[in-house]
Amino acid sequence: MKRILLDLLGPYEPSGSTAMRVGKFVAAALDDPFHVTTAVGISIYVAGALARRNSSYGIRRAMLDFHEGRTRVRELAEELSSLSLR
Numbered sequence: 001m002k003r004i005l006l007d008l009l010g011p012y013e014p015s016g017s018t019a020m021r022v023g024k025f026v027a028a029a030l031d032d033p034f035h036v037t038t039a040v041g042i043s044i045y046v047a048g049a050l051a052r053r054n055s056s057y058g059i060r061r062a063m064l065d066f067h068e069g070r071t072r073v074r075e076l077a078e079e080l081s082s083l084s085l086r
Contacts, residue, residue, distance in 0.1 A: 009060050010056045015051050015054075016049060016052030017052060019045070019048030023045025
C-alpha cells in the first residue's frame, strides 16, 4: 500500500535533473584545450536527460507545475495591466 501511494505521489523533481545541471556545469564552465571535460559534461547531461524522460509524473510534480503556471499567468496579467495604451 505504501509503495502504491509513493508511486501515485511521485517525486518532487524529475530523477535526472541534478545530473543534467552537473553536466551543463562541467561542459560549459570547465574548459580544457583537448575538450575532454566538454565531452564528459555532454555525456552526463544526456544520461540525466534519459533518466528524466523515464521519471514518473506524480501528483507532487503536477501540483508544483500547476502553481508555477498560475504564478506565471499572474505575472503576465500584472505586466499587461501595467502597460499604458496611448
